[in-house]
Amino acid sequence: MGRILLGVNIDHIATLRNARGTDFPDPVHAAAVAELAGAEGITVHLREDRRHIKDRDIYLLAKTLQTRMNLEMAVTEEMLAIACDIKPPHCCLVPEKREELTTEGGLDVAGQLDKMSAAVRRLNEAGICVSLFIDADKRQIDAAVAVGAPVIEIHTGHYADAKTATEANNELRRISEMAAYAHSKGLVVNAGHGLHYHNVKPIAAIPELYELNIGHAIIARAVIDGLAKAVADMKQLMLEGRRGE
């Protein structure tokens, strides 16, 4: 079985930064740490409302990343222009609703073939490899092939949100079957959304999957795992200050 790659989504480093309007924690710094720890790619979602990643982040990341950027974005004129300016190696086209808490499902490629074909063509012409974030659905996979996208990312959110083991197993089977189908059609097949430390293994076992993009769970784990050191470092500085050091 081939290896499976990890793309680390650093959006929520930016969420934390933006919560206080500070310039830390910096997603550019986080990306370098993730790369040194073994991430094979860095994913950033530039949302229309800039709730986490901002333009400054992707322009700097484009200069500093040692692996590769996977820029997630909606199919809008604004985003297409930014992507064509930055020219990240990978762009993942995603659906976006301003009021959503997070991405709620896959992109409806089949329902907007002309718009999607034009977007894929424009990004391809800029030298960008395009991926489409879609549900594990044969109709959407066929549409991805029809619009000329070389890569898809299967949305694993329904699997992650499953309320029962039966529901999770059904979703897992659907993802597995559709990954095999997409692979048989010549697509590179990635997956992501809502994956965490307790649900990732069965997804990683699907042999046709090339890369998983994981963000929220990794950033959440980093906060907890790093807390003891962060508290100890602060305490140390306070004691040094009191001693006049």
Ligand SMILES: CC(=O)[C@@H](O)[C@H](O)COP(=O)(O)O
């Ligand atoms: C497209 C996707 O599944 C994720 O990248 C997700 O959209 C991250 O951004 P949010 O957490 O803002 O939804």
Ligand SMILES: NCC(=O)COP(=O)(O)O
């Ligand atoms: N495309 C999925 C992604 O980048 C990470 O999603 P999540 O792990 O933050 O839910």
